[in-house]
Amino acid sequence: MHELSIATSILKSAEREVENCGGGAIKEITLSIGKLAGVEIDSLKFIWSECMRNTVLGNAQIVIFEPEGNARCLDCGTVFGMKKIYDSCPGCGSYFKEILSGKELKINKLIIE
Numbered sequence: 001m002h003e004l005s006i007a008t009s010i011l012k013s014a015e016r017e018v019e020n021c022g023g024g025a026i027k028e029i030t031l032s033i034g035k036l037a038g039v040e041i042d043s044l045k046f047i048w049s050e051c052m053r054n055t056v057l058g059n060a061q062i063v064i065f066e067p068e069g070n071a072r073c074l075d076c077g078t079v080f081g082m083k084k085i086y087d088s089c090p091g092c093g094s095y096f097k098e099i100l101s102g103k104e105l106k107i108n109k110l111i112i113e
């Protein structure tokens with residue numbers, strides 16, 4: 001259900017953009033969904049076509065980028081890649097970290113025609 005609410009909010013933003021451009025249909029949409037954003041890409045793709053039928057995104061091609069998770073340890077300063085949000089620092093084992101990337105969930109680009 002989480003993916004459904006994401007799809008719905010993407011659709012709302014897209015509709016707003018189309019309105020701002022004075023109408024049209026979206027040809028292509030590029031999304032950035034970080035590996036740490038907690039989104040099941042497969043589920044999102046699965047509900048996408050159903051959800052977008054007869055909307056401005058009905059015929060849009062979808063491109064998804066999945067930025068890797070990266071964090072900087074607040075204890076020793078090591079920058080490391082993360083597979084899961086609760087991964088600890090490989091250098092010192094600390095759980096205190098600043099997330100640098102991987103939590104993105106946004107529309108990068110819309111091509112409207």
Ligand SMILES: [Zn+2]
Nearest residue numbers: 073076089092
């Ligand atoms: Zn550390």
